[in-house]
Every structure is written in C-alpha cells, then in structure tokens.
Amino acid sequence: MISWLTLIWVIAFIYLAIWHADKLVFVLALILPTYLIKFWVVGIPTTWLELAIYTVMVVWLIRSREEVRAGLGWLATYRIPLILLVVGSAIGLAVSSQLTLSLGIIKGWFIDPWVLAAIIIISAQHSRHIFQQAVAGLVLAGTILGLVAIAQVVTGNFMTVDQRASAWFTSANYLSLFLVPILVLSWGLLKQALSTPRQLISLLIIEVIMLTALYFTFSYAGWG
Numbered sequence: 001m002i003s004w005l006t007l008i009w010v011i012a013f014i015y016l017a018i019w020h021a022d023k024l025v026f027v028l029a030l031i032l033p034t035y036l037i038k039f040w041v042v043g044i045p046t047t048w049l050e051l052a053i054y055t056v057m058v059v060w061l062i063r064s065r066e067e068v069r070a071g072l073g074w075l076a077t078y079r080i081p082l083i084l085l086v087v088g089s090a091i092g093l094a095v096s097s098q099l100t101l102s103l104g105i106i107k108g109w110f111i112d113p114w115v116l117a118a119i120i121i122i123s124a125q126h127s128r129h130i131f132q133q134a135v136a137g138l139v140l141a142g143t144i145l146g147l148v149a150i151a152q153v154v155t156g157n158f159m160t161v162d163q164r165a166s167a168w169f170t171s172a173n174y175l176s177l178f179l180v181p182i183l184v185l186s187w188g189l190l191k192q193a194l195s196t197p198r199q200l201i202s203l204l205i206i207e208v209i210m211l212t213a214l215y216f217t218f219s220y221a222g223w224g
Contacts (some may be wrong), residue, residue: 006039006048006051009048009051009052010051010055012056012210013051013056013059014050014055014059016056017055017056017059017060017063018059018063021060021123022123022126022127023133024056024123025119025120025123025127025130025134025136025137026133026134026135026136026137027052028049028052028053028116028119029133029134029135029136029137029141030048030137030138030140030141031048031052031136031141032049032050032137032138032141033053033141033145033167033168033178034047034049035047035048035049035050036168036169037049045100045104049112050107050108050112053112053115053116053119054115056119057115057118057119059123060119067122067125068118070119071118071121071122071125072121072122074121080160085110089106089110092106093106093170099123103113113218120134127139135185135186135188135189136186138182138190139180139182139186139206141162141182142178142179142182142183142186142206142210143206143209143210145167145168145175145178145179145213146167146179146209146210146212146214147169147176147209147213148168149165149166149167149213149216149217150165150209150212150216152165152166152167152216153165153216157192160172164216164217164218164219165213165216165217166217167213172219173216173217173219173221174215174223175213175214175217175219176214176217176219176221176222176223177219177221177222178212179210179214179217180222181212181221182210183207183210183211186203186206186210189203190203201220202218
C-alpha cells in the first residue's frame with residue numbers, strides 16, 4: 001500500500017513543480033510533519049518530506065536548469081563555510097563506525113535544509129509573498145495537528161504512555177516545540193486579519209485550537 005501511496009505522492013509533486021510552482025512553498029510548509037513517514041528506497045532510508053523536496057528539485061533541474069543555477073548564485077557568498085562543512089562531514093564519515101546512520105544525519109541535517117532553502121529562494125523569483133505562503137502552510141499544518149491532539153484528549157486515545165496529547169508525534173514535547181514557533185508566526189498575521197471580521201474570527205479560532213493542543217501536551221519545553 002505504501003508503494004502506491006508513495007507513487008501518487010511523487011506524481012502530485014511533479015504536477016505541482018510543473019504547473020503550480022507558485023504554490024510549492026505553501027504546500028511544502030504544510031507537509032513538514034510528513035518527515036515522520038519513513039520508508040526505504042534502494043536500501044536508503046528516506047521520508048515523504050524528503051521525497052517531495054527532491055522530486056521538486058529534480059523536475060526543476062530538468063526543466064529550468066539555467067533558472068535554478070541563477071537562483072543559487074547566492075551560494076558563492078558562502079563558498080568557504082560550505083567547503084568547511086563538506087570537509088567536516090567527510091572527516092566525520094571517515095571516523096564513523098555507523099556509516100548508514102552518519103549518512104542519514106548529513107542528509108537530514110544539512111542536505112535536506114539546503115535543498116529546501118534553494119527551492120524557497122528560487123520560488124521567491126516568481127512571487128513576492130513567499131513568507132506569507134510559508135506561514136500560511138505552517139499555520140494550517142499546526143491547526144491540523146492541533147485538531148488531532150484535541151481529538152486524542154476527547155477520546156482518550158493517546159499515542160504516548162504518559163497520556164499527553166502528541167498528535168502523531170511520539171512525544172508530546174515534539175508537538176509543543178512544533179506548535180510554539182507557528183503560534184508566534186501566526187500572530188504576525190493579526191494585522192492583516194484585522195482588515196475583515198471573517199479573517200480575524202478564523203485566525204482567532206486557529207489560535208484557540210493550537211493553544212488548546214499546546215496546553216494538553218503538558219510540556220514545559222513548549223510552555224516555557
């Protein structure tokens with residue numbers, strides 16, 4: 001089943017990358033929690049989030065190589081730090097006793113964020129509202145996770161042994177640390193939302209959902 005779902009996932013992002021590139025930042029921000037959906041491709045561990053990011057970049061490289069190259073011109077400014085990062089990673093791999101784990105750390109902590117940053121920067125060439133798109137995607141993701149967490153509280157069907165709301169995270173602390181930055185970012189939308197009562201009411205409902213979920217995590221990491 002996961003194979004068919006993964007294939008549909010890839011096709012969906014090929015479609016977005018070709019015909020709706022202006023919506024990619026919003027969608028990628030929305031699906032950030034899918035880094036928890038893990039599987040293997042040709043013996044390499046990966047996640048749905050990584051698959052989406054790399055699918056978009058590969059499609060863009062095939063279709064608009066010159067545009068991608070122009071969009072990444074800013075990397076020249078950080079040539080020395082990048083070289084040091086590559087050298088440090090190579091040394092780490094050379095002395096590591098767990099090569100697969102080390103490669104996974106490099107991929108997840110360095111390569112993935114770099115590719116995602118590249119997508120955002122390239123997208124910014126076509127839209128002036130990249131930041132708003134990213135915040136909107138994160139807020140929607142936080143709202144969905146908040147609703148899942150509240151449903152856990154109402155039904156008593158918790159994922160964690162300590163009976164704390166965690167949505168689909170394995171720890172309530174993870175949910176709280178995901179929600180808090182989104183809550184802060186969403187406050188930045190208040191000024192815009194004040195323009196219409198409907199937007200203001202919608203944003204306040206979203207805030208209540210996320211704050212309620214945050215409360216039931218009982219996480220001092222998030223509360224602090």
